Amino acid sequence: MTYLLKLHPEITIKSRSVRQHMTRCLASNVRNTLRLLESGVRVKASWDVLRVSLPETLPAEREREMEESLTRIPGIHEVLATQEVSCGSLDEAAEWIVPHWTPAIAGRRFRVRAKRRGEHAFSSVDLERHLGSALLAAEPSARVDLKHPEVVVSVELTGQRLQLIRSRRPGLGGYPLGVQGEALALVSGGFDSPVAAWRMLRRGIKTHYLFFNLGGPAHEAGVKEVTHHLWQRYSASHNVDFTSVPFEGVVAEILRSIPDGLMGVVLKRMMVRVASRVAARANIPMLVTGDAIAQVSSQTLTNLALIDAASERPILRPLVTEDKQEIIDTARRIDTARFAEQMPEYCGVISRRPHTRAPADKVQAAEAGFDFSVLEAAVDAATVIRANRLGEKPREPGEVTVVDGPARLAEMPAVSVIDIRRPDECEEAPLALPDVPCLEIPFYELQDQAQHLPADRDYLLYCDQGVMSRMQALHLADRGLNHFGVYRRDDATRTRL
Numbered sequence: 126m127t128y129l130l131k132l133h134p135e136i137t138i139k140s141r142s143v144r145q146h147m148t149r150c151l152a153s154n155v156r157n158t159l160r161l162l163e164s165g166v167r168v169k170a171s172w173d174v175l176r177v178s179l180p181e182t183l184p185a186e187r188e189r190e191m192e193e194s195l196t197r198i199p200g201i202h203e204v205l206a207t208q209e210v211s212c213g214s215l216d217e218a219a220e221w222i223v224p225h226w227t228p229a230i231a232g233r234r235f236r237v238r239a240k241r242r243g244e245h246a247f248s249s250v251d252l253e254r255h256l257g258s259a260l261l262a263a264e265p266s267a268r269v270d271l272k273h274p275e276v277v278v279s280v281e282l283t284g285q286r287l288q289l290i291r292s293r294r295p296g297l298g299g300y301p302l303g304v305q306g307e308a309l310a311l312v313s314g315g316f317d318s319p320v321a322a323w324r325m326l327r328r329g330i331k332t333h334y335l336f337f338n339l340g341g342p343a344h345e346a347g348v349k350e351v352t353h354h355l356w357q358r359y360s361a362s363h364n365v366d367f368t369s370v371p372f373e374g375v376v377a378e379i380l381r382s383i384p385d386g387l388m389g390v391v392l393k394r395m396m397v398r399v400a401s402r403v404a405a406r407a408n409i410p411m412l413v414t415g416d417a418i419a420q421v422s423s424q425t426l427t428n429l430a431l432i433d434a435a436s437e438r439p440i441l442r443p444l445v446t447e448d449k450q451e452i453i454d455t456a457r458r459i460d461t462a463r464f465a466e467q468m469p470e471y472c473g474v475i476s477r478r479p480h481t482r483a484p485a486d487k488v489q490a491a492e493a494g495f496d497f498s499v500l501e502a503a504v505d506a507a508t509v510i511r512a513n514r515l516g517e518k519p520r521e522p523g524e525v526t527v528v529d530g531p532a533r534l535a536e537m538p539a540v541s542v543i544d545i546r547r548p549d550e551c552e553e554a555p556l557a558l559p560d561v562p563c564l565e566i567p568f569y570e571l572q573d574q575a576q577h578l579p580a581d582r583d584y585l586l587y588c589d590q591g592v593m594s595r596m597q598a599l600h601l602a603d604r605g606l607n608h609f610g611v612y613r614r615d616d617a618t619r620t621r622l
């Protein structure tokens with residue numbers, strides 16, 4: 126099966142170089158996303174469309190799954206499933222094309238654009254004219270307009286093979302993920318924050334996640350689930366971080382030191398202070414929240430301004446003017462609503478009479494009595510896990526990811542291999558893996574260097590026998606570095622393990 130992916134119209138009005146850059150990014154995102162489902166997918170970008178060819182032998186259900194996944198990749202306007210039929214003459218081409226296109230041109234201005242490759246007894250212009258008049262005869266309400274058509278009937282004839290559009294599905298639109306920079310979304314597991322994060326993904330922003338745990342393991346498990354869902358459905362081409370900050374201590378300190386009416390706004394100020402620190406560490410320029418005007422007392426303009434004043438990073442609020450019902454409708458469409466419905470309300474602090482216009486001087490005076498070492502302790506206790514791991518069951522002690530052979534390695538989206546042998550061993554028998562980035566870090570330096578490696582990928586350790594690499598990976602996992610596994614070159618090494 127071959128799919129044609131149409132670019133989101135906003136991409137097509139960019140300058141030539143920007144359009145090419147975005148199209149290249151989109152092609153790579155499509156490749157990375159589909160590679161998680163199936164190997165052997167080919168993606169080719171041209172000026173107008175991306176052509177995705179799936180392996181011939183895929184079961185129908187798998188094909189449907191892949192088509193679904195294409196409709197959720199940001200930057201794609203339309204997903205066209207194509208079908209190739211045999212066609213040797215102008216009349217035969219019209220027999221195939223007319224029933225397919227008649228509904229689309231009814232009452233509209235159209236033109237036929239034909240691409241022809243190979244030997245034929247007619248030219249491309251002959252083909253366009255013949256199909257144009259056959260379409261007009263079948264649908265008299267349509268009009269031909271070569272300059273400003275509303276519908277372009279695209280036809281491709283290669284030798285005796287005519288490509289037909291079998292179905293059209295709307296894509297997600299927006300921009301390819303990654304072309305608009307990065308942001309850190311504060312997610313709490315209600316309806317709003319996952320929708321806010323999704324809006325950022327759709328506009329091409331690589332979005333990381335930050336969660337403040339107010340309700341223990343159950344709260345964290347629920348938020349991890351919805352975040353994994355967002356990652357898997359809308360942004361699996363990129364790996365991002367999910368940071369969890371234990372905030373129960375901060376809540377306890379607010380309850381102790383802050384007057385009742387100011388607690389809500391102070392809690393949010395504490396959150397954005399920590400968020401700014403997390404963002405600064407990862408070089409992320411912006412924060413994102415699911416605030417919408419007047420939903421709760423901390424979301425009045427006065428209180429939002431007070432929250433902004435505590436943040437060292439600008440805060441984007443994509444839902445700020447949306448009605449709750451609109452947000453819930455979107456949450457249903459993107460299928461995050463079911464997580465919110467199951468999540469109990471973890472408010473952290475409940476004021477009896479919250480200030481809707483908290484006075485700035487009172488907030489500052491109140492925070493003067495807050496013990497900020499509690500906030501520091503929360504930052505220090507934060508844990509980071511990559512979004513692709515959020516759906517995994519907790520790893521059993523002693524368990525390590527093992528990847529055998531270059532073919533399986535090539536299927537992994539973001540991976541580097543680390544050769545941990547001694548430098549003289551590496552020189553004597555270099556590890557030749559042309560398609561995967563390889564580093565050389567001898568085993569005796571690995572434990573020091575591992576934490577400084579970028580956490581945007583998996584690392585697989587390689588040594589001759591696979592024994593030392595397994596030991597090192599286990600040791601790193603004990604230290605919370607769970608993205609290290611083992612690479613084994615071939616079956617022979619597997620039997621020796």
Ligand SMILES: Nc1ncnc2c1ncn2[C@@H]1O[C@H](COP(=O)(O)OP(=O)(O)OP(=O)(O)O)[C@@H](O)[C@H]1O
Nearest residue numbers: 311312313314315316317318335336337414415416
């Ligand atoms: N525990 C939390 N962890 C991370 N971010 C949070 C948390 N609580 C609130 N926020 C952020 O602050 C915004 C506004 O907070 P509010 O108290 O209205 O959220 P909520 O009702 O708990 O959840 P949601 O906004 O997801 O419906 C949230 O949309 C979210 O971005």
